[in-house]
Amino acid sequence: MADRIQTNSEPSVTSLLSGIVTDAQELIKQQLLLFKHELKDDVNRTKEALPTLGAGAAITMTALILLGLTLANLLNWLAPEHLPLWGCYAIVTVVFGVVGCALLYFASKTLKSLGMSRQAAEATKENLEWTTKPK
Numbered sequence: 823m824a825d826r827i828q829t830n831s832e833p834s835v836t837s838l839l840s841g842i843v844t845d846a847q848e849l850i851k852q853q854l855l856l857f858k859h860e861l862k863d864d865v866n867r868t869k870e871a872l873p874t875l876g877a878g879a880a881i882t883m884t885a886l887i888l889l890g891l892t893l894a895n896l897l898n899w900l901a902p903e904h905l906p907l908w909g910c911y912a913i914v915t916v917v918f919g920v921v922g923c924a925l926l927y928f929a930s931k932t933l934k935s936l937g938m939s940r941q942a943a944e945a946t947k948e949n950l951e952w953t954t955k956p957k
Contacts, residue, residue, distance in 0.1 A: 846949070853946040890914050 833841075890911075897910040905913075 850946070850949050853949055857946055886918070890918055 894907070894910040894914040897913060898905060898907050
């Protein structure tokens with residue numbers, strides 16, 4: 823008999839599209855909030871590390887200058903007849919320069935490979951593009 827009454831309770835296309843747009847807007851808001859928190863966290867960690875980094879860099883530079891002077895004088899002591907003192911300083915300076923450039927190169931490659939905040943920014947940018955220009 824007629825125990826079951828069938829009703830058409832499927833949502834309309836308009837309500838589905840408005841739900842998608844609402845979800846996309848919420849996703850973008852969440853992405854921006856996440857990006858904001860990650861950026862604040864990165865800035866705070868950087869602020870905490872700067873004084874220690876500055877002190878360490880100053881002490882290390884002093885030690886490297888003294889090491890260079892020591893090595894140049896040691897080289898002159900080992901070969902006093904063959905190398906003048908200025909030549910010993912030049913050799914040590916070139917060696918330190920090459921090592922320093924190599925360290926800077928590898929540090930820059932490492933910094934470029936980092937980027938959790940960049941990933942969040944790219945994801946947010948993708949979401950904004952998808953929302954404003956859907957395919």
